[in-house]
Amino acid sequence: MRTILFREALREAMSEEMRKDEKVFLMGEEVAEYNGAYKVSQGMLAEFGPKRVIDTPIAELGFTAIAVGAAQNGLRPIVEYMTWNFAVLALDQILNTASKMLAMSGGQVGCPIVFRGANGSAGQLGAQHSTAFESLYANIPGLKVISVSNPYDAKGLLKSAIIDNDPVVFMESEVMYGEKGEVPEETYYIPIGKADIKRPGKDVTIVSFNKMMKVALGAAAELAKEGIEAEVIDLRTIRPLDWHTILESVKKTNRLVIVEEQWPFASVSSEITYRIQKEGFDYLDAPIRRITSADAPMHYAPNLVAAYLPDVPRTVKLVKEVMYLKK
Secondary structure (H helix, E strand, O other): OOEEEHHHHHHHHHHHHHHHOOOEEEEEOOOOOOOOOOOOOOOHHHHHOOOOEEEOOOOHHHHHHHHHHHHHOOOEEEEEEOOOOHHHHHHHHHHHHHOOHHHHOOOOOOOOOEEEEEOOOOOOOOHHHOOOOHHHHHOOOOOEEEEOOOHHHHHHHHHHHHHOOOOEEEEEOHHHOOOEEEOOOOOOOOOOOOOEEEEOOOOEEEEEOOOHHHHHHHHHHHHHOOOOOEEEEEOOEEEOOOHHHHHHHHHHHOOEEEEOOOOOOOOHHHHHHHHHHHHHHHHOOOOOEEEOOOOOOOOOOHHHHHHHOOOHHHHHHHHHHHOOOOO
């Protein structure tokens, strides 16, 4: 199987769907003439022209409103945000219009639209550019929320998001755009709402998503050196949440650790913990544990960045705690 970059997988997903359906178009800051802030849309202006690859002003609320209106009138926009931190300016349109219009119109007016861009921290970028937003958007009925960790999932899920008839929030990571992964040349779609077991195991279940999957898989690799087999699950979709796959894993391992780049209060791990303790309490041999970002803004200093984010050593330590190991 060929190996391509994360950004190339996203570009292929958009281009393939735009070739199939002339109602699909891309808009956002620097997506056209500059080929995208992260070069995700490189070459798309040349292929599809300025009516379907549209540069916008630095006005997230304004161009999001245009896209939402277009979606309600039969088009299928893809809106790229340079970072989801900037998309809070457009939250009024995402929350009050896109997510609610189908219900408010009694099913008469839908909003088939994809909101996508870089999410979470990307090193020393300061507090205003480093927030992870999965739990915020997943708390909004009417939205689907996808958060991907590798090129294969990114392409398959973005294609599914573009053809979906509901508004989809698609979370990427700035630090992963240059990473490579295996992606088949043939057309494929990944169903929205289905988690994936990235590493099978029998001793403990580790759940994560987006770039924290590196921490989860890294911890599993370290644990394997000591004979501990961790099953690692990539959520891929935050809403709808595939808690059934987690539950089936917990029935086998009897222990659950969640790793996420969210603030701890009302986070994705909070919802997972509730679901699993409610439906799988009798299968648990230890309390569900989690490791999240610090309950504070992420500061610029590198030592504070390291202290803020989950890492492999702390995850390994947490897994050993739920297994009652004192190593």
